[in-house]
Amino acid sequence: MNEPTVATPARERILQAVLHVIGSDGVAAVTNRRIAAQAEVSLGSITYHFPTRNDMLRDALLGFVTDETTRLTELAESYRDHGLSIVDAASLTQQVVRDLGWTAERLAPFELFIQAGRDPSLQDAANKCFAAYDTLTVTILEALGVPGARDVASTLVATIAGLQLRRVATGVPQDVSAAILRLLSA
Template identity: 65%
Template sequence: MGSTEVRDRILAAALRIVGTDGVPAVTNRRIAAEAGVSLGSITYHFPTQSDLLRAALTGFVAEETTRLRDLAETYRDKGLSLEDAAALTEQVARDLDFSAERIAPFEIYIQAGRDPELREASAECFAAYDELTATILTALGVPQPESLAPTLVANIAGLQLRRLATGDAGQDISTAILQLVRGAYLPAP
């Protein structure tokens, strides 16, 4: 097993543990057992727990951003309207299962409030989501997309957190997006 594979297995195990039992459950012994790696390989790759959580969070977001960019690129030349983009966002949100790996970032974002060493990674993650959202808004012709993107990202993340916490998928993300974008920049249809 190569060094990159060991590192990837450690990160995947850490996300599963965080998503299943929270940050306090992350121990080197548990990660080693879950990842099927030696105990020493964890500290070799990640000297501190903050290093491990930072890498897990940024790795998750890098994969997620790539997935969402690829999806956006698929629809870029199809002449999507704002309504189409909002509906697509809603569909993507509904299609995501709340697996341990998808719950883990919420846990790590909250941990970043307690651990200043994680804040930079959290800021990088939100910046990636903001950039992706601004790119989509630009393609839709929304003026000043960089100023609206953080609000949309926060709204979508908040609604996803609400869905996770309540089990209620009743709030329609597409409606919220349309209200925000139209209210901020576009005349009503």
């Protein structure tokens, strides 16, 4: 996590703190006092920017996926004109997954997705997150010339997310590229 600084706007520091706390100690640990202390903002700043706890959770999840999708889209675009094959793309995905640092902020979305299953007010944010991942996956698959990209995108996203969750839970790296190749060759 980027350490909060005075130069970072309070709202952004709050959202960074939310992800850090969720990833470290779970959704139940998100309290206004804890977030204010972590973000180095006043308690009033929390309620000024986020009328409810769910607003804070939703915006943290959406902010994470926006940043993540932007990062992955830029990566995909940097390879668009390199003539990648499906095998190359699967290998690149494996490299990205392997190099992913498992910080508290990277664990937070898994916690928020589970929380969305319990709290319908977060489901729209979860849907937007998965829609963003699906759209990115369709873009990459279409650039690779994969037929029926839209038909396999959500399955591919779910497979990668499941393998990542398995990695987090077991500590054992997963072979994402093999799974991708199997799915796309079916």
